[in-house]
Amino acid sequence: MQPDEAELERMAGLLEASGRYRVLRKLQTRAPVVGSPSAVRRGLFVDVETTGLDPGRHEIIELAMVPFTYTLGGELLGVEEPFHSLREPSHPIPPEITAITGLDAAAVAGHAIAPEAVHAFAAPAHLVVAHNAGFDRKFLERFCEVFTTKAWACSMSQVDWAAEGYEGTKLGYLAAAAGFFYERHRATHDCHAAIELLARPLPKTGRTGLAQLLDAARNPTIRIWAENSPFDLKDLLKARGYRWSGGDDGAPKAWWTDVAEADHTAELAWLRAEIYRREVEIAHRRIDAYDRFSSRL
Structure with missing residues (x-):
């Protein structure tokens, strides 16, 4: 005779209570x-x-x-x-x-x-x-x-x-x-x-x-592309959470990251100080749920 749901749950509870299952x-x-x-x-x-x-x-x-x-x-x-x-x-x-x-x-x-x-x-x-x-x-x-x-x-x-x-x-x-x-x-x-x-x-x-x-x-985010960044600093970018884009779907061929909108000014400053070590224009774009994850980026 097939046990009903209550009986099956009782047996499962016994197994779990043993600490072995x-x-x-x-x-x-x-x-x-x-x-x-x-x-x-x-x-x-x-x-x-x-x-x-x-x-x-x-x-x-x-x-x-x-x-x-x-x-x-x-x-x-x-x-x-x-x-x-x-x-x-x-x-x-x-x-x-x-x-x-x-x-x-x-x-x-x-x-x-x-x-x-x-x-x-x-x-x-x-x-x-x-x-x-x-x-x-x-x-x-x-x-x-x-x-x-x-x-x-x-x-x-x-x-x-x-x-x-x-x-x-x-x-x-x-x-x-x-x-x-x-x-x-x-x-x-x-x-x-x-x-x-x-x-x-x-x-x-x-x-x-x-x-x-x-x-x-x-919450909107800002996508930042570290285009033409020095090759010998790629590990620094990776450690900070940047990922590599191979240029698929028309995206820049570059390391990139997404940051909170409130943090993007500080992130651009970090790139200029630690990666480029000079004043440089850095590609970035505001992203919301309507274009996030899309190949249209």
């Missing part, structure tokens, strides 16, 4: 909240599986979009029915992609994703979120122009997981550390897992991940 619960999709407050926003969590990493050459083979509602303070109110579709690419799916996603030629044969259907589904969203928005946004902007008009946020980089005691930012690791498991590397399941992580209070601050993400998304 840690039990992971299977992810359960959250139901909408009845009687939602008036100050409600609509979010859209997105995830794509692709044939590779380059949005200029590679193609989307799976797209999931999961709508959710939330308050301005970062409380998740509910999760709605998802959009999910597969797409047959114009070139074969590489074996290494099949190994990760489970998607092969047979799985996607004859499938297509209609950009107009994607546009209609995404249009009501106030905010689009992805776990690695710098990847998903670039692919989706090329696929459907509605994504160029939206504010974006990233659940991987705009929640300070390390400060909350997590040792990594991969979605599967974060889920396991939070005490649940799910079917990984399928787009809809990844969306539901990330939404669940954002809904829960963080272990150190007690705020939800969504509240922290919204704060980061709302």
Whole structure:
């Protein structure tokens, strides 16, 4: 006879209480909240599986979009029915992609994703979120122009997981550390897992991940490019948090960083004093959620 939910939870509690076991619960999709407050926003969590990493050459083979509602303070109110579709690419799916996603030629044969259907589904969203928005946004902007008009946020980089005691930012690791498991590397399941992580209070601050993400998304930053910086000072730039851009998508080929708007004057002064050691014009640009993570930068 199959134990009921209460009995299963009791057994799990006994295992955990022994100190010798840690039990992971299977992810359960959250139901909408009845009687939602008036100050409600609509979010859209997105995830794509692709044939590779380059949005200029590679193609989307799976797209999931999961709508959710939330308050301005970062409380998740509910999760709605998802959009999910597969797409047959114009070139074969590489074996290494099949190994990760489970998607092969047979799985996607004859499938297509209609950009107009994607546009209609995404249009009501106030905010689009992805776990690695710098990847998903670039692919989706090329696929459907509605994504160029939206504010974006990233659940991987705009929640300070390390400060909350997590040792990594991969979605599967974060889920396991939070005490649940799910079917990984399928787009809809990844969306539901990330939404669940954002809904829960963080272990150190007690705020939800969504509240922290919204704060980061709302705050403008300044992107600074250290163009033509001396090669022998690259380690100094790396130590300060600068990253290298190879000039993809028209961005400057240079070391770059994002800083808070209030800190950018001091950062420019540091570059002039420590890197260039002279007065020099330094390329920089204000960034907000409408162009953050976009290849349009």
